[in-house]
Amino acid sequence: MKKGDRTREHIIMKSAEIFNQRGYAGTSLNDIIADTGIQKGGIYRHFASKDEIALEAYNYASSMVASKFSEAVDREQSASGKLVAFFRVYENVVNDPPFIGGCPMQNTAVESDDTHLELCGQARQGMHAILDMMKSIIRDGIQAGEFREDLDVDAIASFAIFLVGGRDFTQQVGWR
Template identity: 35%
Template sequence: MTKGEETKQFIIERSAPIFNTKGIAATAMSDIMEATQLSKGSLYVHFENKEVLAASAIDYNMELLFTKVQTAVNQQRTAKDKLFAFVDALKDPLSPPVTGGCPMMNFGTEADDTNQLVKNKVNQAFDSGEQTIVNIIEQGIKDGSMNPDWNYREFAVMMFAMIEGGIVMSRVAGNIAKMNIITKNIKKMINEELL
């Protein structure tokens, strides 16, 4: 990496938790200046404006989340254990894998009616998460451990929606009681499809 690329990456890494915690609209360039100890001019050398920086920060937060979830999943061998690891990686929204909480939830809620670029990024992240679940279940069907008649594509949508809904409910309530109910029931549904 060149010095300029290193500085750009540094700015993204320092600003990502701020955008994920405060939101795009509420994050000021002065917040980024404080976090990076760089001048406004230095920031604008690397990013045309706050929106361009925010888009990079969103990508960084999403990649960080998916890397942490994928790492947990990849440590397991069976399809069932991989699905359980996916759930468990996100089961405590009060101690999220990414500072500020789930970036899909945070940015999706903020941008659903206001920012098409961010909305598209979040939608792609949803699709990617659902596809990860689909791929795991297809592995389980292929290896004979899961019901081949399972409507697993619909289940992937439901599982992902339940987790995301549990995240927002838990963060608003300040406890994970409802998320515990959700994760317990997702695991029960998975167990019902095992052979």
């Protein structure tokens, strides 16, 4: 990896932590400069704007959390085991969060819902992907005979997501 690519990656990783903890509105370019140790010119050599950094940082943070869900689920064979593994990702969220500052999808969706439409749209897509993953696990469990055939997959998946992410998360994916 070239030095420029490593620098860009460093900016994204550090910015993801800052944005996830302070939010888009609460993070300034000076905060990014302070946390990365890279001067303004160096930042602008890699990114055209704070918006571009925020979008890249969100993609990085959400992919880290999504990979933790995928890794946990992939280790299990049964649908019920996959559901339990899904919840275990957030089992020790206070001491061992999947990403610093909490769930980037939820944080970003809640903070940006009326302030940064592109960022909010990305967060909603991420939350829908997690919801779809949950639905797929439940459908697989029904097909394997692990769960009853008459289960309402959408309602069960939404309820499970509600248990993980709370009311704000489920409102952002359209379940109220």
